[in-house]
Amino acid sequence: MSIAIQIPQISGEQEIEVEVKINGIKQQYNYRVEIFYWKDCKSPEHKRVECLREIIETYNGDWGLYQIGLPTEEYVPITFRRKREPVA
Template sequence: MGIIGIDIPQLNEEQDIEVEVRVNGIKKQYNYRVEIFYWDQCPFPTEDRVECIRQLVNSYDRDWDLAHLGLPTDDYIPITFRKKRNLKG
């Protein structure tokens, strides 16, 4: 899958984003969600930030896949999820 970067104005605590694109005249819609996770929100407290991210992603809603990890700060990391698509018919 190709990747196109889209600037999203102002990163808030939670953003739902709908993107509609046409590729060779075929319209497709994608849904994304940007979540900000604070390091102290780890499901099982740990000092290892990689393990924390793994826990956060694994415990997230199963209808969403990891799309992108944002730049972490000392307090939080923004994580973008992409809604799983129904591939039937």
């Protein structure tokens, strides 16, 4: 299940913290939206698929890929979600 929450359009990077109650239990989710510029890619000939793979594989291990936004000719926005401890 997923619920869409509109986030104000702010240029650049964003840190998003969402706190919800599910069946009376409070939970917190953290998201990070970052902008990555194609010109900064280290992959040969700036191949975009390889660039995305490199970004995702080398990103901070505390965060997992959540969504790849609509790319432009200059950049791609990527949303990561902070990994959570499994509930026992």
